[in-house]
Amino acid sequence: MGAKRTFVDLDAAGPRHEYRAILAKIKKDAVCPFCPQNFKYHTRPILHETRHWLSTENFAPYIGTKHQFLLLHKKHIEHLTEMSPAAWGELLKHAQWLCKKYDLPAGSIFMRFGDVKYTNASVAHLHAQLLIGTKRAKKTFPIAPPLGFSTKPYIPKK
Numbered sequence: 001m002g003a004k005r006t007f008v009d010l011d012a013a014g015p016r017h018e019y020r021a022i023l024a025k026i027k028k029d030a031v032c033p034f035c036p037q038n039f040k041y042h043t044r045p046i047l048h049e050t051r052h053w054l055s056t057e058n059f060a061p062y063i064g065t066k067h068q069f070l071l072l073h074k075k076h077i078e079h080l081t082e083m084s085p086a087a088w089g090e091l092l093k094h095a096q097w098l099c100k101k102y103d104l105p106a107g108s109i110f111m112r113f114g115d116v117k118y119t120n121a122s123v124a125h126l127h128a129q130l131l132i133g134t135k136r137a138k139k140t141f142p143i144a145p146p147l148g149f150s151t152k153p154y155i156p157k158k
């Protein structure tokens with residue numbers, strides 16, 4: 001009662017300082033930024049919308065991505081167990097639409113769900129991300145989105 005719910009995790013912004021400032025404002029407003037009625041924080045255009053999902057560009061992409069799309073489950077849910085099989089199937093079609101539209105030769109898709117303290121997601125509202133960087137060459141580095149936490153450090157091999 002009266003306790004403000006927090007829908008965002010500022011620590012997940014990492015070195016993205018402008019993004020952290022936006023998250024701080026959202027936290028202060030105590031709203032979920034991915035719910036359609038609060039979508040004012042998001043400044044990128046909606047690219048595709050279907051019954052369960054909408055896709056847009058991530059406005060705080062990881063360094064080095066060529067494309068980083070955000071796929072939002074339109075209804076506020078947070079855990080995978082709340083998603084319907086129909087929505088799951090529609091997510092595939094939605095991702096395929098992006099692949100065709102942007103002529104993606106490859107990509108990665110990931111979705112975190114549940115308690116953000118386990119996943120390092122910045123927003124609890126269920127969403128997926130589809131991204132692509134550049135083709136591997138001599139001076140390229142892996143794009144490594146944080147997908148949770150470990151008690152052991154992860155050091156990529158060179």
Ligand SMILES: [Zn+2]
Pocket residue numbers: 032033034035075076077125
């Ligand atoms: Zn929401």
